[in-house]
Amino acid sequence: MEENKYEGLNLPNYNIPEDIQNVVSITTIDRLYNWGRRWSVWPLMFGLACCAIEMIAAQTARYDMARFGMEVMRPTPRQADMMLVSGTVTKKMLPSIIRLYNQMPEPKYVVAMGACASSGGPFKEGYNVVAGIDKFLPVDVYIPGCPPTPQALIAGMIKLQEKIDKQSIKKVRWYEKGKVDSNYVPMPILGPDLIDVRRNTEIKQAAAAKEGA
Amino acid sequence: MYGKGILKGLGVTLKRFTDTYLEDISWWLRGKKRYYTEEGVAHRSSKNTRGIFTVQYPEEQLIQPEEFRYVPFLVYEEGADGKKEPRCTSCGICAKVCPPQCIWIVRTNNPQTGKPVPEPAEFYIDMDICMNCGFCAEYCPFDAIKMDHDFDIASYGRNVYNLEKLLKPASYYAEIRPLNYNREEEARKAKEAAKAAKADAAAPAAS
Amino acid sequence: MATALQTQTVDLVARFPEKVTADSRAGYSGFIVNKENLVEVATALRDEFGYDLLSNVTGVDYIAENKMEVVYHAFRTTGGPGLVFKVQVERVDPIELPSMVGIWAGAEYQEREIWDLYGIKFTDHPDLRRILLWEGFEGFPLRKDYKEGFFEEEAKPFKSRWPDGKHVFAEMKNPFRDNLKFPENFDPESYQPEDEKDLYASLERVSKPLTEGEMKTDHIVVNMGPHHPSTHGVLRVAVTLNGETITGLKPVMGYLHRNHDKIGERNTFLQIIPYTDRLDYFNSMANNFGYVTTVEKLMKIPVAERAEYIRVIMAEMSRIQNHLIFVGMLINDLGSMYTPSLYAFEERELILDIFEAVSGARMMCNYFRFGGVVRDVPEDAMQKIKDLVHDRLPAKIDEMERFLNQNEVLVARLTGVKVLNAEDAIRYSVTGPVLRAAGVPYDIRRADPYSVYDRFDFDVAVRYHGDMMDNYLIRFDEMRQSLRILEQALKQIPEGPINSQKPQYQVRVPAGEAYGRVESPKGELGFYVVSNGKPNPYRYHVRAPSFVNLTALETICSGSKIADFVAQLAMLDIVMGEVDR
Ligand code: SF4
């Protein structure tokens, strides 16, 4: 499966007898599985900020993401395959985003669209801004730009499709035994500042080490 | 009559629908290709566009205006032995003007004298902070940093570009922004000519 | 045309000797009112002098003088320049001031914002809770002594970037390795987060009590958002329902609070321009316009003649594009998904093509500079603007009208459903199309002209019912008027330089204050800028129309059916980037 680069559904290096070439095609399960998934990535209908407008623009007539099977924007996370984090992630919003992510069924992908979602972007220094959604969610594709133009977004989506192509049904986390919730992210808490509960001890130590001054 | 308004509206959608095919036929009759050609894309972005409006990226691409900006890059001149000679003098103006402060420059110092040398030792731009504002390109006095047209830069990791990744040849710049490039070249030549003339004028006086 | 009433100056000092003094700081204007007499003076301003619209309230922290100041900008809906008055208090907690909500209801959310960010208590405010941040947040971030987790230096440019700018992630400099800040010895494990009982308590307060003979039923609390397809971004609305009727409603915002003001105070004057793009991200041109006009006021520099026209052209194109999207999105919210908005987006794309050609970016234009614009409009782009304005857009707006405006379902949904009447609209400081649809012909382009708007012949669009249908139709009227302005501007535009200043990255702004406002497609977009002569502003505040208009949402919706709620919200045409900033 090493050369598993996408080359259409058929396995090209297998000789199919000429007379049945147009009725038979040979593929691997991986390929069929990935082919099905890559053309039906349903995004969560979920916009955060300015980037969301370009995401909407990418859905409209001129760019038409339907050509990639990505036009079915699902308002509920239960039916979505991909979370397109389109915009600035604020501390106040973060718990809702994590909750949405946890509700998405596997396989699920996260795409960080724009500078803000990738690292906080121009607002990184702000007191209410999370410096990148990758602090909490596993991001699959980063799309730089502020905002990425719809074409750049589609280019990013093609990157995501390529990533899907490389996955193998034998190794993906959602079929591994005993690891159903491998991607569950504990909910952060809004306290005096954002509390990432996975880092409680670290925070406690750092807060104690700050000394009187 | 109740329902007239709805019918009228449906008429509009029907017209939009048929327009696509009428336009197709008219292009076909004129013996021109409507799809996957620059002419077709240009027509679809003009005031006369009718019917289908989709530009099928990546097979076709929108025609980018010269001023289109995405992320910045550094311009280098090709030296004699293929060496990259960045135009940048590490004057630091772009780092100062950058609104989110995402440019990091280490200036080269002469190891002997410790005096600054006009060339960057290290140059970083955090592309995941850059807000594509274009200020760096606008205020760089040496035309050393410019805004790129290439938007296909999505990746599987964070993007902090270093000097090597930022450098692109001047020929590339001339290709994406011909008007700007020529204007700047002319200005530079004029300036050099003026300087030479001044030197010429000053030389006899000095000797 | 200024009438006598518009130009009549107000001498508050003569009217209230002892209680009011003129603000005599260099570069400042207006009056300073004693804290004790604030309510009295404000009432007189509204009732005697006719300043019926309190458009902007904001705070300033003068830490060196150990003072906090609250600044009020009041205007007359009949037009004319505004009046500034301020009140100063000692900077010692608890800082308390009387609330203006009883006089101008539009102060409600703005005062909550001041409480949230400055920690100034408004004593008789009906519902003083944090608005942009959450209950439990530590500190008041806009105070000058507040330092956030990634704090690096007081002002940009930061010294660490050059000449020895080894790249380090900001995380590495923070003890918590992230954009965090906790009080000393904070223990996250034993921390009990505050719940939202205050929010629900305030909902209960606003819910209408039962009238005599009404059956007692349980009210249901419904939370819509922040993840909801029809709240136009990350707005959350908590409503109480009696059956299907809305009895109480509170918007909860701050889910996109990006600390625009705080970052702005650190930026240089120039660096703020691209940040303003990201306020109302549909109309970056209009935002640029408002900001540069304000700073030009402070700098007292002229604007190049050609640039003035280019600015107007861009702002009006932006308005058309915004209203088209408004129509598309409204129909989406009403449940007729996609087709109208797809049509609207088509025209928007063509307009954005022009923005891209002149400025380089589709949405975040960053096109205006102090004294002019960045670059001239290229020949082909100018031709395209003419093509659109003369041929395409009028026809397409007509088509949109044919497509929708007689649709029986739409007409039935919109006609007669209330939005706001004139009195309420003014009381709540609502501006923009919503105010005009209620019958108040208040348009800043006419009432207090800026740029070259006084040279164009156009009508202020007004409609009188104040219902959803009028709010919807007025957008079409405004697009038509914009086209009229555009036609004239394209005819009159002179040749010449596009900037009165040399391009420079450090601008000198003399000390002083200025409040500039423009008619953005959503309403009055104001900027309050205080300079102390340094390269970065001392105070930078955005008076966002979407934010202030939301104050009226409760009044708009209470008594309506929940099914109409999304449409009523859509009428306000809010953008979260601007609401939360
Ligand atoms: S990356 Fe830029 S355009 Fe996108 S949300 Fe952030 S500020 Fe807005």
Ligand code: SF4
């Ligand atoms: S402004 Fe231009 S020359 Fe100066 S450091 Fe930046 S890129 Fe180099």
Ligand code: SF4
């Ligand atoms: S485009 Fe703007 S944000 Fe990006 S590096 Fe240049 S100045 Fe900085």
